[in-house]
Amino acid sequence: MVSTEKAPQSFPKPEFTGAEAGLLDFPSSTSRSYNYFKPRKLRATMYEDVTMDVQPDPERHLSQGWIYGFADGPGGYPKEWTALKSSDWHQFLDPNEEWEQTIYRNNSNVVRQIQLNLENAKKAGAYHNWTPTWARFVERHLGAWMHAEHGLGMHVFCSEQRSAPTNMINNAIAVNTAHKLRFAQDLALYNLDLSESDVPFDGAVHRSVWQEDPAWQGVREAVERLTAIGDWAESLFAANVVFEQLVGVLFRSHLVMQVAARNGDYVTPTLVGAGEHDYERDRSYTRVLFAMLTNDAAHSAHNKEVLASWLEKWVPVATAAAKALQPIWSQPHEKVVTFADSWDASVTGLRTLLDELSLDEPKGLLS
Known part of the structure; x- marks a missing residue:
């Protein structure tokens, strides 16, 4: 007689060895909320969760070295790509806590606000209140500045963001890139909007101004020279600390923002103000990054010496670009601010920033 009883089934049992990650000691090993890094505060922020160690490092998690490399050099993100040194590049966290979602959310809010302002300006006929000399100023000089913003975004910051040694630094620079490209696009669309309005406005003259006007050739040269820097940290320092403070803020904040309303223009300040707000955020992460390096326990003296040499190199370039703009x-028609006052305000801003970075002012260069 055949038995109908089934034999008991057996299943392989899991076996754990000392190689399992669960036996390792992590900052939150004893916590019910597991994490493999130590957050700055009691709990990790969303920014930390989505950026920390997304770009791994052999000194932290890649025990067998970089998982990829280049044919003519070392793998991954070589620290030799900058002359600056850090005891731990991973100490940097963006004070703005920017990550993928914030990039889209913040920039979409800016674009939406600008579009509403332009629509309201057209409905109200706001451009008819401009003085003729101001319309000419906007078509020539604000249009020319569009090229500077695009050049910085596409050819300076965009190249930097691949080269920094941690994902946190690269994320911050990538957002900086997005800011510049969006602002350049804002200016281009504004130029198009004015060209299609029923007021006299030459929407094409900005090209010849950028390429030929003597007042803009110093700015053009400075931007082109910034694109040729090989050291990613030098590029970032020269652009965000020196050029932006002595030229960008000088033009945007201490000229356009000061005189637009007195010439009947209440539209342009909202547009340029968005660009200034972008720079405030970008200056914030830049300040934190370079302050980390100038206060590094092991490499402070070295980093200060390197940064001082970069100031000696780039302050004269930015100064020449700024002073060439003086005629504009x-x-x-309504002149409410002089170049001397604007220049003094920009120099004061740079001195404040250098003081925050524990750097000495380059002697004889900021006069």
Whole structure:
């Protein structure tokens, strides 16, 4: 007689060895909320969760070295790509806590606000209140500045963001890139909007101004020289600390933002103000990054020496670019600010920033 009883089934049992990650000691090994890094505060922020160690490092998690490399050099993200040194590049966290979602959310909010402002300006006929000299100033000089913003975004910051040694630094620079490209696009669309309005406005003259006007050739040269820097940290320092403070803020904040309203223009300041707000955020992460390096326990002296040499190199370039712009201060009909006052304000801003970075002012260069 055949038995109908089934034999008991057996299943392989899991076996754990000392190689399992669960036996390792992590900062939150004893916590019910597991994490493999130590957050700055009691609990990790969303920014930390989505950026920390997304770009791994052999000194932290890649025990067998980089998982990829280049044919003519070392793998991954070589520290030799900058002359600056850090005891731990991973100490940097973006004070703005930017990650993928914030990039889209913040920039979409800016674009939406600008579009509403332009629509309201057209409905109200706001451009008819402009003085003729101001319309000419906007078509020539604000249009020319569009090229500077695009050049910085596409050819300076965009190249930097691949080269930094941690994902946290690269994320911050990538957002900086997005800011510049979006602002350049804002200016281009504004130029198109004005060209299609029923007021006299030459929407194409900005090209010849950027390429030929003597007042802009110093800015053009400075931007082109910034694109040729090989050291990613030098590029970031020269652009965000020196050029932006002595030229960018000088033009955007201490000229356009100051004189637009007095010339009947209440639209342009909302647009340029968005660009200034972008720079405030970008300056914030830049300040934190370079302060980390100038206060590094092991490499502070070395880093200060390197940064001082970069100041000696780039302050004269930015100063020449700024002073070449001086003639455009006299072009608006209503002149509420002089070039000397604007220049003093920009120099004061740079001195404040250098003080925050524990760097000495380059002697004789900021006069």
